[in-house]
Amino acid sequence: MSTEYAVEPLSSSRFPEAATLLARAFQNDPVIASILPGILPEKRAHKLAVMFEEMLAVNSRWNEPLGIVDGGAVRAAAILHRPGTHPLPLGTEIGLLWRVVRRIGPRGLTRFIRWSLRIGRRHPTTPHYYLETLGVEPALQGRGLGSAMLRKIAAVLDAAGDECVLETANDRNVVLYGRFGFEITREEQILGAHVRFMRRRPVM
Numbered sequence: 001m002s003t004e005y006a007v008e009p010l011s012s013s014r015f016p017e018a019a020t021l022l023a024r025a026f027q028n029d030p031v032i033a034s035i036l037p038g039i040l041p042e043k044r045a046h047k048l049a050v051m052f053e054e055m056l057a058v059n060s061r062w063n064e065p066l067g068i069v070d071g072g073a074v075r076a077a078a079i080l081h082r083p084g085t086h087p088l089p090l091g092t093e094i095g096l097l098w099r100v101v102r103r104i105g106p107r108g109l110t111r112f113i114r115w116s117l118r119i120g121r122r123h124p125t126t127p128h129y130y131l132e133t134l135g136v137e138p139a140l141q142g143r144g145l146g147s148a149m150l151r152k153i154a155a156v157l158d159a160a161g162d163e164c165v166l167e168t169a170n171d172r173n174v175v176l177y178g179r180f181g182f183e184i185t186r187e188e189q190i191l192g193a194h195v196r197f198m199r200r201r202p203v204m
């Protein structure tokens, strides 16, 4: 691994790899654990990989996923929605859920929909970016890849002059996002997880 991490759009040929990376990164996330309770981590990772693969493919119609490819492999990936591209059109959202359910079954579906509705309600009504997903290969976490991704994302946001929102249920992530200008706007218990809603205003 080099220490200078280039953050670039990920090509579609990289999506399956990015999806398994995101699945590994998120398999112990508190929100995922409450959407898919009582499932062994490996099985949860498989379900997540399918979900992320479908999400990457669908969202790439509007937004190219960002990532770090280093040593020939995807090491970090993010889905950042531009203003007006989230939530997806209803028909597209239903199609996405249908494909995921067909591949991995309906378990967690009701909870996932409840989660999506609860967070969607809290998003601003004014134009904004939405950082839906950011993950780093677990073995490489804590080495600056996530910060490199956020530096690039902050540059995109400042160039566009737009706000960005995200949510997280992880205390350490709150600290990391705070370093890149995100502030907590609201805290809520959702599906048993302590969710922090965060917003970043652009630096002009």
Ligand SMILES: CC(C)(COP(=O)(O)OP(=O)(O)OC[C@H]1O[C@@H](n2cnc3c(N)ncnc32)[C@H](O)[C@@H]1OP(=O)(O)O)[C@@H](O)C(=O)NCCC(=O)NCCS
Pocket: 025, 026, 029, 133, 134, 135, 136, 137, 140, 141, 142, 143, 144, 145, 146, 147, 148, 167, 168, 169, 170, 172, 173, 175, 176
């Ligand atoms: C959150 C995440 C993207 C950060 O990327 P990273 O490469 O580990 O972060 P960096 O090395 O650039 O920065 C380290 C900081 O990230 C935060 N952090 C969050 N989770 C961490 C983890 N598992 N390991 C190390 N740092 C983590 C801490 O604030 C840490 O600062 P500290 O070392 O002073 O405590 C990555 O740890 C990850 O993929 N975690 C699992 C998935 C996740 O929670 N994604 C965010 C969803 S909101």
